[in-house]
Amino acid sequence: MSSQAKQSRVRKRRVFYIPGYDPIHPRRYRELYRKESAVQAKLSGYEISVSAKSGEGPYGWHVRSEQDGAQVQSDVEVLVWSDIVRESMSNSILATYLQLAQTAWVYISTGTLWRLMRLRKGPVIAALYPVAMLLFQLFLAFGAAWALTAILLPVASWFAILPAALLGYGLLRWFRKADNRLFAYYLMHDYAYSASEKGVTPDALETRLSEFGMLIAEALKADVDEILVVGHSSGAHLGVSVLAQVLRSTARPAKGPELSFLTLGQVVPMVSFLPDAHGLRSDLRYLSQRDDLTWLDVSAPGDGCSFALCDPVAVSGVGTDKSKWPLVLSAAFTQTLSAERWKELRWRFFRLHFQYLCAFDRVGTYDYFRITAGPMTLAQRYEGRAPSKSRIDAPVSKFRSVQA
Numbered sequence: 001m002s003s004q005a006k007q008s009r010v011r012k013r014r015v016f017y018i019p020g021y022d023p024i025h026p027r028r029y030r031e032l033y034r035k036e037s038a039v040q041a042k043l044s045g046y047e048i049s050v051s052a053k054s055g056e057g058p059y060g061w062h063v064r065s066e067q068d069g070a071q072v073q074s075d076v077e078v079l080v081w082s083d084i085v086r087e088s089m090s091n092s093i094l095a096t097y098l099q100l101a102q103t104a105w106v107y108i109s110t111g112t113l114w115r116l117m118r119l120r121k122g123p124v125i126a127a128l129y130p131v132a133m134l135l136f137q138l139f140l141a142f143g144a145a146w147a148l149t150a151i152l153l154p155v156a157s158w159f160a161i162l163p164a165a166l167l168g169y170g171l172l173r174w175f176r177k178a179d180n181r182l183f184a185y186y187l188m189h190d191y192a193y194s195a196s197e198k199g200v201t202p203d204a205l206e207t208r209l210s211e212f213g214m215l216i217a218e219a220l221k222a223d224v225d226e227i228l229v230v231g232h233s234s235g236a237h238l239g240v241s242v243l244a245q246v247l248r249s250t251a252r253p254a255k256g257p258e259l260s261f262l263t264l265g266q267v268v269p270m271v272s273f274l275p276d277a278h279g280l281r282s283d284l285r286y287l288s289q290r291d292d293l294t295w296l297d298v299s300a301p302g303d304g305c306s307f308a309l310c311d312p313v314a315v316s317g318v319g320t321d322k323s324k325w326p327l328v329l330s331a332a333f334t335q336t337l338s339a340e341r342w343k344e345l346r347w348r349f350f351r352l353h354f355q356y357l358c359a360f361d362r363v364g365t366y367d368y369f370r371i372t373a374g375p376m377t378l379a380q381r382y383e384g385r386a387p388s389k390s391r392i393d394a395p396v397s398k399f400r401s402v403q404a
Helices: 003-007 025-045 082-088 093-109 112-117 120-175 184-195 203-219 234-249 280-289 339-345 368-373
Strands: 012-018 047-052 060-067 070-078 226-230 258-262 294-297 328-329
Touching: 003 328, 012 203, 012 234, 012 368, 025 047, 025 070, 025 112, 025 368, 060 184, 060 368, 070 112, 070 328, 070 368, 082 093, 093 120, 120 184, 203 226, 203 234, 226 234, 226 368, 234 258, 234 280
Parallel strands: 012 070, 012 226, 226 258, 258 294, 294 328
Antiparallel strands: 047 060, 060 070
16 A cells, blocks of 8 residues: 555545345445434544445445545445345245254264354354254244143044144244344344355355455546445355455556445354365455555454454464465444443344444444544555454364365
């Protein structure tokens, strides 16, 4: 990075946002950005406005902001894979229980589960929750069917089996329809998709990631000051693979835009610890050594759905003495949210997992809307920052082989 690039202010930026395992239309992210950016701007004393995107290309929106006396334009685009997510969630009740057995077997038989438990208990508990909840639902369904059979059997003989079976199946269907509140099926499909090929990226997703890479590679030729790739949750490890592909295959112009990578609430170890994740581990090592990008990883111990403050490169066992990324920092929810706000959100685990994309009423060094719409590049904003003292950087993964 040249000294001139370090000193210059950002006028134009392109942001590529990679969501996690989410079946919802990307307009959800536009509305979240519009709402939360207005709140943060009011709290922090800057101006920001969001308008609809026109033209072709990925779904997105335009952002105009005035911060620290500078006018900035940012174009945000969502790299959509929600159709792949929906397809993976289309399984029947029986198929979901088969997924449960297969996924549990992969993580337990390979020893991956025990290694993950050495990092953070929160995401492991989150991973075990759908297993426990689905088994509890199955237990209730069988219990209800057995009780009805016991009642009807003396008067209806073996004809009691049919209504009992219908009752049990009906209960399972009711639980399935209520999953928008329970999240058991949703999380089960999420973990099953990650573990389906023991860490190998499924073909449909691999094709989509290649398309993402082409979009980012083309943007690196544009007349903008910064290309910022944001990966949230599962989108973090997808971003790692996409950027590794781009940097391996793209000749960047000498005076092109700065390349920045922001990972939020990452769950990288859920995949990188699997035995056949050779490609992802290779990408993690490759990206960690690059001089031509800045990689910031932000998480918070209060987010029980992420591997908070776990250096994804180091804990995956692929760090070397040449590794310089990511810079691991804490969003420190207990400090950046007021006591009242923290009390309101503390037990809303899924909402907290999205807090990185939202406003903080006691904002610290991390502000999503300054990063995505402010006049400084990611490198400028965090230049000289030391990593969090609470980060975990010990190599924990049992499987550390990389792609040749």
